[in-house]
Amino acid sequence: xxxxxxxxxxxxxxxxxxxxxxxxxxxxxxxxxxxxxxxxxxxxxxxxxxxxxxxxxxxxxxxxxxxxxxxxxxxxxxxxxxxxxxxxxxxxxxxxxxxxxxxxxxxxxxxxxxxxxxxxxxxxxxxxxxxxxxxxxxxxxxxxxxxxxxxxxxxxxxxxxxxxxxxxxxxxxxxxxxxxxxxxxxxxxxxxxxxxx
Amino acid sequence: xxxxxxxxxxxxxxxxxxxxxxxxxxxxxxxxxxxxxxxxxxxxxxxxxxxxxxxxxxxxxxxxxxxxxxxxxxxxxxxxxxxxxxxxxxxxxxxxxxxxxxxxxxxxxxxxxxxxxxxxxxxxxxxxxxxxxxxxxxxxxxxxxxxxxxxxxxxxxxxxxxxxxxxxxxxxxxxxxxxxxxxxxxxxxxxxxxxxxxxxxxxxxxxxxxxxxxxxxxxxxxxxxxxxxxxxxxxxxxxxxxxxxxxxxxxxxxxxxxxxxxxxxxxxxxxxxxxxxxxxxxxxxxxxxxxxxxxxxxxxxxxxxxxxxxxxxxxxxxxxxxxxxxxxxxxxxxxxxxxxxxxxxxxxxxxxxxxxxxxxxxxxxxxxxxxxxxxxxxxxxxxxxxxxxxxxxxxxxxxxxxxxxxxxxxxxxxxxxxxxxxxxxxxxxxxxxxxxxxxxxxxxxxxxxxxxxxxxxxxxxxxxxxxxxxxxxxxxxxxxxxxxxxxxxxxxxxxxxxxxxxx
Numbered sequence: 224x225x226x227x228x229x230x231x232x233x234x235x236x237x238x239x240x241x242x243x244x245x246x247x248x249x250x251x252x253x254x255x256x257x258x259x260x261x262x263x264x265x266x267x268x269x270x271x272x273x274x275x276x277x278x279x280x281x282x283x284x285x286x287x288x289x290x291x292x293x294x295x296x297x298x299x300x301x302x303x304x305x306x307x308x309x310x311x312x313x314x315x316x317x318x319x320x321x322x323x324x325x326x327x328x329x330x331x332x333x334x335x336x337x338x339x340x341x342x343x344x345x346x347x348x349x350x351x352x353x354x355x356x357x358x359x360x361x362x363x364x365x366x367x368x369x370x371x372x373x374x375x376x377x378x379x380x381x382x383x384x385x386x387x388x389x390x391x392x393x394x395x396x397x398x399x400x401x402x403x404x405x406x407x408x409x410x411x412x413x414x415x416x417x418x419x420x
Numbered sequence: 421x422x423x424x425x426x427x428x429x430x431x432x433x434x435x436x437x438x439x440x441x442x443x444x445x446x447x448x449x450x451x452x453x454x455x456x457x458x459x460x461x462x463x464x465x466x467x468x469x470x471x472x473x474x475x476x477x478x479x480x481x482x483x484x485x486x487x488x489x490x491x492x493x494x495x496x497x498x499x500x501x502x503x504x505x506x507x508x509x510x511x512x513x514x515x516x517x518x519x520x521x522x523x524x525x526x527x528x529x530x531x532x533x534x535x536x537x538x539x540x541x542x543x544x545x546x547x548x549x550x551x552x553x554x555x556x557x558x559x560x561x562x563x564x565x566x567x568x569x570x571x572x573x574x575x576x577x578x579x580x581x582x583x584x585x586x587x588x589x590x591x592x593x594x595x596x597x598x599x600x601x602x603x604x605x606x607x608x609x610x611x612x613x614x615x616x617x618x619x620x621x622x623x624x625x626x627x628x629x630x631x632x633x634x635x636x637x638x639x640x641x642x643x644x645x646x647x648x649x650x651x652x653x654x655x656x657x658x659x660x661x662x663x664x665x666x667x668x669x670x671x672x673x674x675x676x677x678x679x680x681x682x683x684x685x686x687x688x689x690x691x692x693x694x695x696x697x698x699x700x701x702x703x704x705x706x707x708x709x710x711x712x713x714x715x716x717x718x719x720x721x722x723x724x725x726x727x728x729x730x731x732x733x734x735x736x737x738x739x740x741x742x743x744x745x746x747x748x749x750x751x752x753x754x755x756x757x758x759x760x761x762x763x764x765x766x767x768x769x770x771x772x773x774x775x776x777x778x779x780x781x782x783x784x785x786x787x788x789x790x791x792x793x794x795x796x797x798x799x800x801x802x803x804x805x806x807x808x809x810x811x812x813x814x815x816x817x818x819x820x821x822x823x824x825x826x827x828x829x830x831x832x833x834x835x836x837x838x839x840x841x842x843x844x845x846x847x848x849x850x851x852x853x854x855x856x857x858x859x860x861x862x863x864x865x866x867x868x869x870x871x872x873x874x875x876x877x878x879x880x881x882x883x884x885x886x887x888x889x890x891x892x893x894x895x896x897x898x899x900x901x902x903x904x905x906x907x908x909x910x911x912x913x914x915x916x917x918x919x920x921x922x923x
Contacts, residue, residue, distance in 0.1 A: 229849075229851050230586070230589070230851075232850050233592075233850045233851070236846075236850065237592055237596070240599075244599060244614070247614055251606075251611060251613060255880060256875055256880035256881075256882070257875060257876060257879050257880030258876065258880075259872045259875060260609065261606035261608075261609050261611040261613055263872075264602065264871065264872075265599070265602050265613065265614075268595060268598050268599045268602065268864075269599060271595050272592065272595045272596060272599055275588065275591060275592035276592070278588050278592075279586075279588055279589055279592060282588060286586070289851075291849070292849065325831060326831050326832050326835060329835055330831065330834075330835060333835070333838070348641055348644045348645050349641050349645075349842075349845060352637065352640055352641050352644070352813075352817065352841075353637070353641075353838045353841055353842065355817060356637070356817060356820070356821050356834060356837065356838050356841075357834075357835065357838055359821045359834060360821070360825075360831040360834035360835055360838075361831075363825065363831060364831070368822070371821075372818055372822075375814075375817065375821060376814045376817075376818065379813070379814055379817055380810075380814060382644055383644055383809075383810045383813070385808075385810050386810055390810070390811070394811060394814050398814060398815060398818050401815075402818060402819075402822060406822055406826065410472065410826070412822075412826040412829075413829055414825070414826070414829070
């Protein structure tokens with residue numbers, strides 16, 4: 224058997240998404256072909272998506288071999304724990320007063336999940352780059368632009384083994400200066416610059 | 421003809437204003453820089469800079485973004501010739517002959533013909549846009565909703581067929597893009613669709629967040645995962661002058677490249693990388709120096725470089741006349757226009773003459789600037805190649821984060837970018853091409869609108885789309901759709917495409 228694992232996974236991905244879309248679409252009125260309701264186009268599109276999912280799935284059995292990258296046991300474990308912790312942390316954090324607004328719960332819980340993911344070397348680059356961006360989102364309102372940039376750059380810098388502390392500090396200073404000039408001085412966007420705890 | 425001249429004069433008036441000149445230069449500079457640097461392309465850069473353009477007038481914004489796209493075509497050749505690394509996808513084929521020329525001590529000549537060829541092709545293609553724009557607009561004004569729908573369908577299908585990799589998967593990606601475009605408020609009934617009660621989603625998924633995530637952020641992660649290969653510059657640039665013999669050989673190639681590039685640029689789904697590839701194939705078969713291919717034939721640089729720049733200009737034609745983006749970069753342009761409150765379409769030539777003619781004239785001015793930026797200042801761009809990626813990616817990340825936040829002053833958009841970053845990473849690992857997704861996302865809502873209107877007019881009878889007697893345009897377009905799909909299913913042609921893409 225020459226199974227194309229990439230196509231197989233793509234097919235399943237498409238099928239799951241299409242099925243989810245069709246299921247969510249049951250809330251919308253279909254209408255008729257003459258007077259299409261809000262559910263008509265989604266029905267067509269997700270129906271088509273489902274068909275393509277099936278075709279891709281079928282092709283997968285003949286177009287290989289093209290295997291996915293090997294996942295280590297640690298990759299599986301960290302991914303499972305990261306998703307679980309994020310899902311548990313979100314409702315808990317959303318119940319804390321002060322965190323229910325501004326998407327704090329979403330940002331903090333997914334950042335925690337990403338840090339757990341970073342334990343495994345296979346996910347480290349992905350997790351740290353994205354965690355850096357998440358932290359920017361979490362810190363921006365209360366911490367101000369400069370603190371948010373600094374935190375993001377420091378976290379994301381860990382994604383590259385070659386970074387040295389002095390280089391990172393240089394990066395932070397340069398980017399803060401550049402962003403102040405472009406976004407605050409020239410474009411004048413509405414954002415806190417300094418912390419307002 | 422006289423009208424064309426007076427329109428062009430008007431356009432030059434717009435393009436020569438201080439602000440527009442400044443931003444054309446800025447776009448050309450940024451474009452060259454990202455063209456020179458491998459690992460960051462025009463799609464990521466334009467999505468990164470989308471939010472920054474909101475504060476500017478629409479004309480200035482589009483002039484700058486266009487400059488980035490064609491500027492990247494100039495810059496890409498520099499890296500290809502000097503380092504044997506494609507700075508852009510569209511200069512992959514330039515590495516084949518260009519680097520060989522550099523090793524033969526003719527790097528300077530290769531750089532010169534790349535820039536001069538690009539300039540010539542760009543000038544011709546710009547004229548073509550100016551001449552064909554108003555003509556095509558006349559045709560487009562007679563389009564009914566059914567014709568529009570069929571045209572968009574054709575655009576989607578061709579953009580999927582011409583994308584790299586499996587055709588079925590690319591079409592599935594287009595469909596996925598259309599599906600993502602459904603999120604938000606239904607225009608006709610006001611009902612919320614797929615918003616999960618999130619108020620931020622009622623206007624639909626954020627276009628900039630999606631483009632930045634799928635292209636910008638995912639690209640950073642993928643670049644960091646593979647170890648950096650940056651060979652040291654070994655070849656000397658040498659004299660920039662071409663010998664008489666080289667001019668003689670390169671001129672017909674530039675002409676052929678201009679023609680094939682202009683044609684492939686107009687095609688929906690076409691664009692710079694397809695054009696340079698097509699031209700390379702043609703030169704290898706047709707040029708006088710074809711026996712020298714593989715040993716540094718100047719035709720292999722002149723043709724593709726002219727072609728990719730010609731295509732970068734002419735791919736604006738479907739956008740400016742029909743409002744239909746032919747590739748991912750043009751999809752971003754539509755996004756930029758819509759955010760500015762301009763609906764791209766056939767009425768743009770009349771309702772936005774400043775934008776239409778100003779953009780065309782600034783393209784020519786921009787090409788002239790690029791000639792100067794690239795040739796005498798080549799040393800500066802070579803230095804840029806020495807900046808390691810570890811200092812570049814924090815900057816890209818920071819610009820993404822602030823840029824996407826500043827669109828709505830809402831951190832939700834920052835988290836959506838993260839989400840789309842993960843999605844883009846998964847797409848890459850599964851070999852699902854993300855560019856058709858973006859085109860589908862932009863065209864999806866327009867297609868729904870036209871489908872509804874067409875069906876309302878026909879009282880629910882789908883025959884309206886294939887009615888040759890009353891709606892010949894729509895029927896013809898659908899026949900082309902069917903033919904395109906049929907051709908791709910034939911095994912012989914598929915093999916040919918696979919072989920072509922593999923080289």
